[in-house]
Amino acid sequence: MATDGLKFMASALHDPSSHAYKKAHRLYLKATKHRNPDLELDWSPFRAAEKKYKARFPPPDLSDILDLATVDPSREEELRQGGWRGSSTAVEYTEILGEGRPTKVYTVPRIPGLVILPSFVSHEKQRELVQWSLCDHARHPNETNLDIHYLLPQEGIWNTWLSSRDDPSKDEIVRPRATEPSPPIEKPGPRQLVNNTPATPVNFSKISATPKPPQSPSTTVKPVPCSELVSKLRWANIGWYYHWGTKQYDFTKGKGFIDPRPRNLCRDAVAAVNWEMVYADADSDWGDGEPEPDAGIVNFYQTKDTLMAHVDRSEVCATSPLVSISLGNAAVFLIGGNTRDSEPVPILLRSGDVVIMSGPNCRRAYHGVPRILEGTLPPHLESRDPKWKPYEAYMRSTRININVRQVFPKGFEPEIVIQ
Ligand SMILES: O=C(O)CCC(=O)C(=O)O
Numbered sequence: 136m137a138t139d140g141l142k143f144m145a146s147a148l149h150d151p152s153s154h155a156y157k158k159a160h161r162l163y164l165k166a167t168k169h170r171n172p173d174l175e176l177d178w179s180p181f182r183a184a185e186k187k188y189k190a191r192f193p194p195p196d197l198s199d200i201l202d203l204a205t206v207d208p209s210r211e212e213e214l215r216q217g218g219w220r221g222s223s224t225a226v227e228y229t230e231i232l233g234e235g236r237p238t239k240v241y242t243v244p245r246i247p248g249l250v251i252l253p254s255f256v257s258h259e260k261q262r263e264l265v266q267w268s269l270c271d272h273a274r275h276p277n278e279t280n281l282d283i284h285y286l287l288p289q290e291g292i293w294n295t296w297l298s299s300r301d302d303p304s305k306d307e308i309v310r311p312r313a314t315e316p317s318p319p320i321e322k323p324g325p326r327q328l329v330n331n332t333p334a335t336p337v338n339f340s341k342i343s344a345t346p347k348p349p350q351s352p353s354t355t356v357k358p359v360p361c362s363e364l365v366s367k368l369r370w371a372n373i374g375w376y377y378h379w380g381t382k383q384y385d386f387t388k389g390k391g392f393i394d395p396r397p398r399n400l401c402r403d404a405v406a407a408v409n410w411e412m413v414y415a416d417a418d419s420d421w422g423d424g425e426p427e428p429d430a431g432i433v434n435f436y437q438t439k440d441t442l443m444a445h446v447d448r449s450e451v452c453a454t455s456p457l458v459s460i461s462l463g464n465a466a467v468f469l470i471g472g473n474t475r476d477s478e479p480v481p482i483l484l485r486s487g488d489v490v491i492m493s494g495p496n497c498r499r500a501y502h503g504v505p506r507i508l509e510g511t512l513p514p515h516l517e518s519r520d521p522k523w524k525p526y527e528a529y530m531r532s533t534r535i536n537i538n539v540r541q542v543f544p545k546g547f548e549p550e551i552v553i554q
Pocket residue numbers: 432434442447459468502503504536538
């Protein structure tokens with residue numbers, strides 16, 4: 136988890152006379168020596184945008200990315216320190232009046248139903264949610280990417296690692312789940328993206344009855360100390376269990392507990408929006424009343440990770456708002472249309488920002504995260520007291536995204552047999 140110098144390196148990369156820039160240039164020339172220039176011709180507009188922001192060298196120009204933090208003078212220190220900066224004029228947006236408290240609420244006319252609430256989560260709440268994600272959520276009985284392949288300690292990988300931090304001899308060895316050798320399967324890592332049938336109230340029973348065999352654990356992973364697994368955490372499930380093999384919810388497993396912290400924050404964010412104004416140009420009313428989050432995921436991105444273009448279509452309710460909370464390092468978020476062929480809108484998401492994807496267009500829009508911007512941990516997530524030190528060290532190279540959804544439309548009574 137050594138990430139010292141990450142902050143320095145990130146800013147040096149923007150300076151062509153620096154050693155870091157020259158080194159990155161040399162590596163880039165070496166890596167691209169045999170690249171076929173015609174390859175790019177086949178890229179869809181979404182793929183081309185992903186490639187552009189993913190590029191390590193030269194560092195991508197963010198001047199065409201909407202960065203709403205640039206219109207908030209109270210975030211200047213955060214922007215200056217992180218080195219990366221988008222623009223407030225890159226993409227057309229509209230400010231709409233927030234409900235009640237002095238919340239800034241923006242919509243983007245090119246993506247009807249998309250709502251952005253920059254800096255919605257207070258600094259203190261951000262720290263609380265980072266702690267919740269690591270200590271309370273990424274552990275039994277919530278499923279994580281690591282559970283598929285390892286027999287994790289009940290108290291979770293983070294808490295186990297914390298308690299051995301001052302005495303490396305106590306670093307617990309985590310054993311692989313597989314006992315029998317069998318053909319190798321995919322390594323623990325980012326989410327696998329598979330195309331699935333969009334869920335609807337009509338095909339719900341069929342989707343629900345599709346067999347959902349457990350994923351086979353890898354037989355190539357070795358016993359590993361807890362300290363090494365911490366940075367391999369990629370996701371932890373919220374609420375209804377998700378089956379990655381079929382990309383459908385597995386309702387037979389019942390519904391996991393929805394913690395009031397993300398649940399209330401999600402409801403507060405939706406309540407802070409004047410929906411009449413969001414729907415102003417829409418043909419129909421997308422409103423479904425107060426959302427009842429019952430599923431979701433906490434994503435843990437390390438700075439080299441990306442999330443490819445996808446549509447979240449496993450929820451039976453295709454319109455109720457999906458609430459997405461960003462914590463830690465900033466990211467480039469792309470959102471386009473219902474195929475990869477429309478040019479996506481690039482948006483810079485920073486710690487504390489909330490994005491709401493609502494309505495039929497936006498909920499079925501392709502979106503993804505091609506880049507985590509290294510060195511952008513905001514000052515309020517840096518060390519304040521000794522207890523925060525391990526969180527700071529982890530967060531230096533991490534972005535956490537809490538993504539909360541509502542699976543069923545109001546009034547839909549699913550027939551679910553819990554096993
Ligand atoms: O990390 C993000 O901002 C988006 C995550 C996402 O799209 C998802 O979990 O489906």
